Amino acid sequence: MSDPTKRISELRTLLTRANAAYYQDAAPTMSDSEFDTLLKELAELEALHPELHDSNSPTARVGGDPIEGFETLPHAVPMLSIDNTYNEDELKQWVDRMLKNTGGSESESALFEGSPEIGFACEPKIDGVALSIRYEQGRFIRALTRGDGEQGDDVSHAARTIRSIPLTLEGDSIPDIIEIRGEVYIPLSEFLRINEARIEEGDEPFMNPRNACAGTLKSLDPKAIASRKLGFVAHGRGELSDPEFASGHQEFCDRISAMGFDVGEHRTLETNLKGVLSSIQHIDAIRHDLQYATDGVVIRVDEFAQQDAMGTTSKSPRWCIAYKFPAERKPTRLLRVEHQVGKTGKITPRATLEPVLLAGTTVSHATLHNYGMIRTRDLHEQDLVEVEKAGEIIPQVVGVILDQRPDSATQILPPDHCPACDAPLEIEPIEAHEDPTLETTRRCMNPECPAQIREKLVWFAGRKQMDIDGLGESTIDQIRTTDIPLNHFADIFDLHKHRDALLELERMGEKKVDNLIAGIEDSKSRGMAKLLAGMGIRHVGATTAKLLARRFRDIDELRSAALWELMPTAVNTMSQAKREELTGSKDKLGEVYETGLGADTAPAVHEYLQSRAASDTFDQLKQRGVDLTSKDIVDPSETIESPFAGKTIVITGTLENFTRTQLSDQLEVMGAKVSGSVSGSTDLLIAGEKAGSKRTKAESLGVEIWDEDTLMETLKKS
Ligand SMILES: [Zn+2]
Numbered sequence: 001m002s003d004p005t006k007r008i009s010e011l012r013t014l015l016t017r018a019n020a021a022y023y024q025d026a027a028p029t030m031s032d033s034e035f036d037t038l039l040k041e042l043a044e045l046e047a048l049h050p051e052l053h054d055s056n057s058p059t060a061r062v063g064g065d066p067i068e069g070f071e072t073l074p075h076a077v078p079m080l081s082i083d084n085t086y087n088e089d090e091l092k093q094w095v096d097r098m099l100k101n102t103g104g105s106e107s108e109s110a111l112f113e114g115s116p117e118i119g120f121a122c123e124p125k126i127d128g129v130a131l132s133i134r135y136e137q138g139r140f141i142r143a144l145t146r147g148d149g150e151q152g153d154d155v156s157h158a159a160r161t162i163r164s165i166p167l168t169l170e171g172d173s174i175p176d177i178i179e180i181r182g183e184v185y186i187p188l189s190e191f192l193r194i195n196e197a198r199i200e201e202g203d204e205p206f207m208n209p210r211n212a213c214a215g216t217l218k219s220l221d222p223k224a225i226a227s228r229k230l231g232f233v234a235h236g237r238g239e240l241s242d243p244e245f246a247s248g249h250q251e252f253c254d255r256i257s258a259m260g261f262d263v264g265e266h267r268t269l270e271t272n273l274k275g276v277l278s279s280i281q282h283i284d285a286i287r288h289d290l291q292y293a294t295d296g297v298v299i300r301v302d303e304f305a306q307q308d309a310m311g312t313t314s315k316s317p318r319w320c321i322a323y324k325f326p327a328e329r330k331p332t333r334l335l336r337v338e339h340q341v342g343k344t345g346k347i348t349p350r351a352t353l354e355p356v357l358l359a360g361t362t363v364s365h366a367t368l369h370n371y372g373m374i375r376t377r378d379l380h381e382q383d384l385v386e387v388e389k390a391g392e393i394i395p396q397v398v399g400v401i402l403d404q405r406p407d408s409a410t411q412i413l414p415p416d417h418c419p420a421c422d423a424p425l426e427i428e429p430i431e432a433h434e435d436p437t438l439e440t441t442r443r444c445m446n447p448e449c450p451a452q453i454r455e456k457l458v459w460f461a462g463r464k465q466m467d468i469d470g471l472g473e474s475t476i477d478q479i480r481t482t483d484i485p486l487n488h489f490a491d492i493f494d495l496h497k498h499r500d501a502l503l504e505l506e507r508m509g510e511k512k513v514d515n516l517i518a519g520i521e522d523s524k525s526r527g528m529a530k531l532l533a534g535m536g537i538r539h540v541g542a543t544t545a546k547l548l549a550r551r552f553r554d555i556d557e558l559r560s561a562a563l564w565e566l567m568p569t570a571v572n573t574m575s576q577a578k579r580e581e582l583t584g585s586k587d588k589l590g591e592v593y594e595t596g597l598g599a600d601t602a603p604a605v606h607e608y609l610q611s612r613a614a615s616d617t618f619d620q621l622k623q624r625g626v627d628l629t630s631k632d633i634v635d636p637s638e639t640i641e642s643p644f645a646g647k648t649i650v651i652t653g654t655l656e657n658f659t660r661t662q663l664s665d666q667l668e669v670m671g672a673k674v675s676g677s678v679s680g681s682t683d684l685l686i687a688g689e690k691a692g693s694k695r696t697k698a699e700s701l702g703v704e705i706w707d708e709d710t711l712m713e714t715l716k717k718s
Helices: 004-024 032-048 058-062 088-101 108-113 188-200 209-217 222-226 249-259 273-289 304-310 371-377 450-461 473-480 495-503 510-523 528-534 542-551 555-559 569-573 576-583 602-610 612-623 660-669 693-701 708-717
Strands: 072-074 083-085 120-126 129-136 139-145 151-153 177-185 231-240 268-270 294-301 320-324 329-341 346-358 361-367 384-390 394-400 425-429 440-444 648-652 673-675 684-687 704-706
Touching: 004 032, 004 058, 032 058, 083 088, 088 273, 088 294, 088 304, 088 320, 120 273, 129 209, 129 231, 139 151, 177 209, 188 209, 209 222, 231 249, 268 273, 273 294, 294 304, 329 450, 346 384, 361 384, 371 394, 450 473, 450 528, 495 510, 528 542, 528 555, 555 602, 555 612, 602 612, 648 660, 648 693, 660 673, 684 693, 693 704, 704 708
Parallel strands: 083 320, 361 394, 648 673, 648 684, 684 704
Antiparallel strands: 072 151, 120 268, 120 294, 129 139, 129 177, 177 231, 294 320, 329 346, 329 384, 346 361, 346 440, 384 394, 425 440
């Protein structure tokens, strides 16, 4: 075996370079799959050699343990905001002021001819979340959000997962201390994907990319953050120990680009107003093709000495201004609001508008998100409203033109009863980290609600779920107008008994009916992941269903799982008492797997699985021959060769080289099951300093006991 220390350092360098090449030069040095293979090799080596741990290793990007909360820390240099203008005249005045301040001529022509004494750096203004990242001796130290400008939240756990933020800086003469400022953004394609997934899981979609980005940064779970592919574009500086590092903005950007940062594209250096205006025009023309949302152009005096001479006001620097593009917004009539019932019973208000052309597409519907938003905006039917494309994507109603409200306008009241079944609606508060304007969600809780049943059946039979050939939306609607029962998933699998009645339906010849029956028969073998994804259980979409199917052999095993077994590894960091409360079974404590359910959603899913309704549904499906077993099961001990594979290990006492969570993660990677308490099935106890009752119990049961030295030796050898 080659020298692991050497290989680890080789892999780290290789991956860091490949990463930089990917984000800077747009000329990748290796393919994505090659990158992933090397990253996996590094992760495995690091797990086997915990003594070589480095929090800035490229593997840190795939996410570590969830953090407990945010620490608020002061900025070394305050993070000011930039003055905005929507107005060309104001921009002209600003350019004029800058020219005069740097000794340019007082005449109007100087404004257009400019002065050799000054340069204006112009670049797209990214609509993201500002971050300040501190490096000492070329190593990533921490990342803070803007906060109130004086102090911000430490989001290092999130920043580490962002691949365009270097963890080690490349090159020579890197300043001892350098703080890089810039914008974190969510790529537009990723924004669409996340919202689609959220809608699928019955969650509120994000309003716009910035909102999604801020929500993601505030997540405590680095793995969840890493999965969202955030990007970072650098454009400024905080503390900088080397005053000679760069003489101006343009040079600064070139230098940090060489150190591994993405500094964005389309930056130009102009000398006069004409140049600034043409740069604005150019950026406006190309901005819809950029992968991030932009809402304007930032213009700054390039030279640092000139910047320093001009200084700042209490809020913002004098040498910098943002020209903002007017949002694409148009007035139109809000004709009516429909209350749609989703497959999980959620009621969503949707506006029907008088069609209007907006950013190149005709808009005739807009989401109103929820009833809180209708109330805060005071919307009425028949109002003249302003519609905007948020983040250039989802049309939404942003305001109402009150002085043009017609007499016929009627207030939009949130329904108290389901528009489909008249059951009283339940009102839920929205999770705290989402947009504060979202106040409440209304939900029909009636399991027999025909609107929900229809949506559920359509979803269940859909392509990505049970993929039932011949059972599309219109066929479902058609059958549901007859006496043929089609109210539960199980009814689908009884449809063959109604062949004669089906043949009598319009447009349903013999061939179509036989196709349908064959399609239904065929779908019975899809397996647990597809079935779970198809049932429209809240919080269980395709991805989560697949993760559950990897962990549990069949529906019975899943249904008999205790609540804590559905929890992510976050549960490892819970107090012993809390875990005991969750499980009720001390013996199985600590056997925690990654299931894909969040600690907040697990209880809801668990409750459903334990419910009478779930039990009936699964029994009925089983009786009809639907396959409830997993086709995706992964046994973590099978594929790994290590002295710990398949062993049940308990860790106790204080360890010198690891926290208990770190060690248990490493042992799990090596195929062990880490448990919280000693029992007859324990294979090995790892006892650190001050091991107490667990050690005594292990001794009495004759369980093998290792001290930390023995453990370290074995880890080094393997
Ligand atoms: Zn209903």
